[in-house]
Amino acid sequence: MDFEPWEDGVAFEIAADARLPDDPGTVPGYLAALETGLREELAAVGAARGVRVAVAVVVRGIRIHEVDSRDRSFREAGRVAVRNAVHRLYGPPPRPKRKA
Known part of the structure; x- marks a missing residue:
């Protein structure tokens, strides 16, 4: 998955050469x-940074396991991908200060 600059808002697209499973029935969900x-x-x-997000997300491929794949897992994978991208771009989030 790649994150690219975009004019405004969020664009979600699948690359023309994306590696997708052969079973077309499960992929869209x-x-x-x-x-x-x-x-x-x-x-x-x-919202946390007080900015408008402008990014294109390009999916390069996904893997689906016929027994273990769940919608919730893919939703969480999307959230983690964003966190990782933000971490690479801006560094780790600030750590809470300890009370003295």
Whole structure:
């Protein structure tokens, strides 16, 4: 997954050369869950930093396990991907100060 600059808002797209499973019946639901997680976390990051988020998210591939994959897992994966991208861009979040 890549995060690229965008004019305004959040764009979610799948790369033309994306590696997707052969089973077309399950992919749209998991992609929708992934997009939901991405959008939720991007909104939270924007609100926390007081900025409008402008980014294009390009999915390069996903893997689905026929037994263990769940919508919730893909939603959380989207949230974690945003956190990792923000961490790379801005560094780790500030740590809470200990009480003396």
